[in-house]
Amino acid sequence: MRKSHPVRRVVLATAATVSGVVLLLSLKPASDPAAAGAAPRQPAAGQEAPQGGTQGGVQAGSGAVTGDAAQTQYGAVQVRLTVSAGKITEAEAVQAPKGGLSGQKTELAVPRLNQQAVAAQSADIDVVSGATYTSEGYKKSLQSALDKMQKESSSGSSGAAQARTVTGEAVQTQYGPVQVRITVGAGKITKAEAVQAPTGGLSGQKTQLAVPRLNQAAVAAGTADIDAVSGATYTSSGYRQSLQSALDRAGG
Amino acid sequence: MTTTLAGGRAARRQTMRRIRPRRSPAVPLLLAVWAGAAAVLWLWWQNTPSIADTTGRILGAGRITGLLAGYLMALVVLQMARVPALERRVGSDRVARWHAMSGRYTLCLVLAHVFLTMWGYALQAGKSLGDIVRQTVDSVEQLPDMGKAAIGTGLFVVIGLTSIGPVRRRLPYDAWYHVHLLTYAAVFLTFWHQISTGNEFAVQPAAKTFWYGLYGAVTALVLWYRILTPIRLNLRHRMRVEAVIEETPGIVSVLIGGRRLHRMGAEAGQFFRWRFLAPGMRFSSHPYSLSAAPRPDTLRITVKAIGDHSARLRELTPGTRVWAEGPYGALTAQRRSRGKVLLVAGGVGITPMRALFETLPGAAGDITLLYRANTTQDLALWDELAAIAEERGARLMYAVNSPEGERPDISAENLRRKIPDIESHDVFMCGPPGFAQSVFEALREAGVPARRIHHESFEM
Numbered sequence: 199m200r201k202s203h204p205v206r207r208v209v210l211a212t213a214a215t216v217s218g219v220v221l222l223l224s225l226k227p228a229s230d231p232a233a234a235g236a237a238p239r240q241p242a243a244g245q246e247a248p249q250g251g252t253q254g255g256v257q258a259g260s261g262a263v264t265g266d267a268a269q270t271q272y273g274a275v276q277v278r279l280t281v282s283a284g285k286i287t288e289a290e291a292v293q294a295p296k297g298g299l300s301g302q303k304t305e306l307a308v309p310r311l312n313q314q315a316v317a318a319q320s321a322d323i324d325v326v327s328g329a330t331y332t333s334e335g336y337k338k339s340l341q342s343a344l345d346k347m348q349k350e351s352s353s354g355s356s357g358a359a360q361a362r363t364v365t366g367e368a369v370q371t372q373y374g375p376v377q378v379r380i381t382v383g384a385g386k387i388t389k390a391e392a393v394q395a396p397t398g399g400l401s402g403q404k405t406q407l408a409v410p411r412l413n414q415a416a417v418a419a420g421t422a423d424i425d426a427v428s429g430a431t432y433t434s435s436g437y438r439q440s441l442q443s444a445l446d447r448a449g450g
Numbered sequence: 451m452t453t454t455l456a457g458g459r460a461a462r463r464q465t466m467r468r469i470r471p472r473r474s475p476a477v478p479l480l481l482a483v484w485a486g487a488a489a490v491l492w493l494w495w496q497n498t499p500s501i502a503d504t505t506g507r508i509l510g511a512g513r514i515t516g517l518l519a520g521y522l523m524a525l526v527v528l529q530m531a532r533v534p535a536l537e538r539r540v541g542s543d544r545v546a547r548w549h550a551m552s553g554r555y556t557l558c559l560v561l562a563h564v565f566l567t568m569w570g571y572a573l574q575a576g577k578s579l580g581d582i583v584r585q586t587v588d589s590v591e592q593l594p595d596m597g598k599a600a601i602g603t604g605l606f607v608v609i610g611l612t613s614i615g616p617v618r619r620r621l622p623y624d625a626w627y628h629v630h631l632l633t634y635a636a637v638f639l640t641f642w643h644q645i646s647t648g649n650e651f652a653v654q655p656a657a658k659t660f661w662y663g664l665y666g667a668v669t670a671l672v673l674w675y676r677i678l679t680p681i682r683l684n685l686r687h688r689m690r691v692e693a694v695i696e697e698t699p700g701i702v703s704v705l706i707g708g709r710r711l712h713r714m715g716a717e718a719g720q721f722f723r724w725r726f727l728a729p730g731m732r733f734s735s736h737p738y739s740l741s742a743a744p745r746p747d748t749l750r751i752t753v754k755a756i757g758d759h760s761a762r763l764r765e766l767t768p769g770t771r772v773w774a775e776g777p778y779g780a781l782t783a784q785r786r787s788r789g790k791v792l793l794v795a796g797g798v799g800i801t802p803m804r805a806l807f808e809t810l811p812g813a814a815g816d817i818t819l820l821y822r823a824n825t826t827q828d829l830a831l832w833d834e835l836a837a838i839a840e841e842r843g844a845r846l847m848y849a850v851n852s853p854e855g856e857r858p859d860i861s862a863e864n865l866r867r868k869i870p871d872i873e874s875h876d877v878f879m880c881g882p883p884g885f886a887q888s889v890f891e892a893l894r895e896a897g898v899p900a901r902r903i904h905h906e907s908f909e910m
Binding site: 207211212215219222223226227228267269270271272273274300 | 491494495498499500501502506507509510511514515551555558559571574589592593594646647649
């Protein structure tokens with residue numbers, strides 16, 4: 199039977215709730231970590247954070263691009279475009295409000311919006327009357343998909359290809375596993391890095407010595423046919439094997 | 451002398467063998483509640499990849515408060531479902547205090563949710579905070595199930611207002627109670643917009659299933675324990691008033707007869723919620739403790755005439771049908787962990803103590819009852835208590851005001867002088883909140899650990 203302190207309790211509960219909510223909100227990144235991690239790029243100024251990212255590999259201006267989910271009063275709207283040779287061949291809503299009245303509005307509006315998007319090849323499409331919020335959300339998501347499409351076609355060394363990352367198998371060496379991740383653009387290795395390598399003690403020192411050189415060599419050669427770093431033979435050979443498997447995956 | 455002592459020890463050992471203290475499940479329950487809240491927050495976290503701007507943050511806060519409110523709402527109702535585990539193990543008084551506390555908190559979350567969400571929508575539609583009223587009207591008109599939600603929220607506000615201390619004290623109990631029953635309608639009305647407009651539930655079918663499960667389970671428990679269980683109980687036992695006895699001025703005992711009453715599983719120290727089917731009394735039920743151990747054909751309650759309801763009990767005529775719900779309450783022998791027990795009663799708080807005094811197993815000298823009242827005339831049931839004390843070899847003490855109206859000094863020092871080994875007692879206590887508080891402090895000072903002081907208090 200502790201003494202109750204109503205005022206203290208109210209203050210505590212309020213403070214705890216407010217700080218909890220603020221903490222949760224501030225822990226959320228301004229952009230989607232999944233998309234950012236896979237293919238780092240700067241978010242365009244004034245644009246909503248990218249989210250969803252690209253779906254699968256896109257080759258030479260074709261493939262699928264998913265726009266950001268746009269929140270509306272009725273729920274999220276998210277548009278996916280199928281692109282071929284730089285043109286929108288198909289538009290669809292992967293997320294749209296469901297259930298009840300808003301579901302009906304979705305059914306009404308989304309097919310028309312899809313049609314318009316393909317016809318206009320831009321986000322400059324008419325709002326479907328009676329479904330203003332959904333339409334606005336759709337346009338927003340469509341615009342972000344278009345932005346991504348453009349950025350993808352301008353990124354990469356050749357200007358047309360989409361950069362993507364491929365991670366090779368982890369190869370066991372005497373000192374520990376080695377695993378290589380490469381970024382491939384226009385059929386070339388634009389970047390190589392070791393996501394796993396022996397750490398600690400002598401083998402850690404060897405890793406520090408060898409891995410940067412191996413990375414360089416991989417980018418320069420574009421193949422797994424690279425020289426072993428002397429003094430780090432095991433690590434080098436593990437690196438080569440993992441690199442080969444990454445290249446196999448990238449090619450396949 | 452030696453034989454008596456040895457006999458006493460053997461008897462005590464016998465008693466201790468029967469004592470199986472049961473821990474209150476409060477801690478695991480609270481942990482489960484926190485885990486559920488964490489799961490709800492995780493649901494939001496999972497479903498929100500990023501927050502780009504202020505609008506996103508405001509809407510995010512709106513969603514978090516809304517989800518938490520929806521979750522807690524179910525628990526607030528659950529606390530009043532009269533689930534035996536809560537009523538008999540945690541204790542009805544404690545659960546009622548939890549209910550009041552979490553109810554207030556949930557109402558605040560609901561209001562924050564409405565404000566934040568409408569503000570966020572207004573910003574999203576390119577308007578400012580000033581257009582929030584317009585925005586709210588628009589949303590209520592256009593979004594699915596929002597009309598219902600708005601009515602439900604209005605009801606919550608009314609329920610909340612009638613439960614604020616000063617308002618509640620001014621309202622008749624019945625009026626307050628019936629307004630409070632509207633909670634069920636309000637919860638029902640606000641449920642649907644959670645499912646139809648809640649982002650988390652539209653996107654994740656598992657979340658939707660979980661939500662239906664939560665509310666479904668609570669509904670089932672309410673139906674079972676608040677409606678079906680009492681109906682079955684009353685059909686089986688068919689209770690009626692047998693006699694009304696005036697114990698002291700202002701305190702009456704009501705004897706209630708019925709069939710196979712020992713099968714109700716009531717223990718000394720517990721109470722029922724009683725509804726007497728007499729004119730003017732049938733629409734509300736009141737909790738009164740059993741003032742004697744339940745017998746196969748009779749139950750007895752002893753009540754002090756404080757409110758309208760308890761004053762009317764005096765006019766009950768034998769034969770009046772009685773509708774009872776229970777037994778509830780955790781102030782029973784199960785709480786005991788020691789051989790020696792001190793019972794402390796303040797005023798009409800004697801009723802459960804009287805029943806425990808009679809039934810707690812113990813050898814001569816193990817059980818002590820301390821009875822506090824204003825004057826010796828107010829010591830209701832004294833003759834019975836004296837007879838029980840005589841028969842069991844239990845100690846009976848009373849403390850009354852001096853003829854000048856001075857309060858007796860129940861201090862740690864005095865308690866220790868009267869009961870030298872007080873720190874090795876279990877203490878059961880029932881009385882008005884102020885009295886209970888001061889005795890609690892005196893007991894703590896005298897060295898009784900808090901976990902061995904068991905009390906029930908119905909003041910919120």
